[in-house]
Amino acid sequence: MPNADLTPYLRDRWSPRVFDPTHELTTAQLELILEAARWAPSAGNTQRWAFLAGLRGDPTFTEFQRYLSRGNAGWVANVSAVVVICFQTGAAPEDQETPYLDLAEYDAGQTAAHMTVQAASMGLHAHQFAGFDHQGVADAFGVPDHWRVATGIAIGRIGDPATSDVHEKDRSGRKPLSEIAYAGSWGAPLV
Ligand SMILES: Cc1cc2nc3c(=O)[nH]c(=O)nc-3n(C[C@H](O)[C@H](O)[C@H](O)COP(=O)(O)O)c2cc1C
Numbered sequence: 001m002p003n004a005d006l007t008p009y010l011r012d013r014w015s016p017r018v019f020d021p022t023h024e025l026t027t028a029q030l031e032l033i034l035e036a037a038r039w040a041p042s043a044g045n046t047q048r049w050a051f052l053a054g055l056r057g058d059p060t061f062t063e064f065q066r067y068l069s070r071g072n073a074g075w076v077a078n079v080s081a082v083v084v085i086c087f088q089t090g091a092a093p094e095d096q097e098t099p100y101l102d103l104a105e106y107d108a109g110q111t112a113a114h115m116t117v118q119a120a121s122m123g124l125h126a127h128q129f130a131g132f133d134h135q136g137v138a139d140a141f142g143v144p145d146h147w148r149v150a151t152g153i154a155i156g157r158i159g160d161p162a163t164s165d166v167h168e169k170d171r172s173g174r175k176p177l178s179e180i181a182y183a184g185s186w187g188a189p190l191v
Contacts, residue, residue: 009120014172015127017075018159025055025080036118037111048088048104049111052141055081063140069131080156090146112153119155127154
């Protein structure tokens with residue numbers, strides 16, 4: 001269990017696979033979640049990220065569904081929105097220089113964290129996923145060659161606890177701090 005003193009948006013965050021198929025997100029709510037992504041920090045403020053976003057039933061969402069892995073197709077069908085996170089990997093034809101390109105993937109990951117926390121503050125759950133045909137999505141949506149499709153983040157209202165995989169949460173354990181936080185020298189636990 002997470003430390004109870006964590007901010008509730010992080011303490012209660014987890015990645016369910018059962019979402020409420022009747023819940024709808026408004027365009028304004030989706031924009032707010034993307035606004036959270038927009039304000040993520042990035043190296044030199046280069047912001048080498050971009051998003052493909054759709055609400056359940058709209059053309060973007062429906063097209064994206066075609067590329068989902070078998071394991072993800074079922075549950076993603078019930079989420080209220082999907083955001084696909086992309087990041088720049090090379091120079092655009094007009095670019096003279098591309099500073100911090102090597103940090104673009106790192107920066108894009110922070111947008112996912114921002115969206116997750118924003119979703120939590122709106123009473124929603126987010127579930128990130130990489131199980132889809134990345135090249136298929138890139139081709140379908142015309143993602144330029146110097147960009148890469150990274151991950152998807154599904155957002156919605158958690159499903160009915162009676163039918164939901166709430167024990168899935170219990171499987172979501174973590175390494176102890178003593179294994180991952182060092183001080184003095186590598187491997188020497190901070191705590
Ligand atoms: C980059 C990335 C890829 C993931 N891919 C999938 C996926 O394809 N399908 C899935 O159900 N969950 C996927 N997950 C969710 C992880 O399995 C989940 O975050 C992890 O088990 C920790 O559980 P928690 O988020 O509930 O704490 C992915 C998460 C990340 C960050």
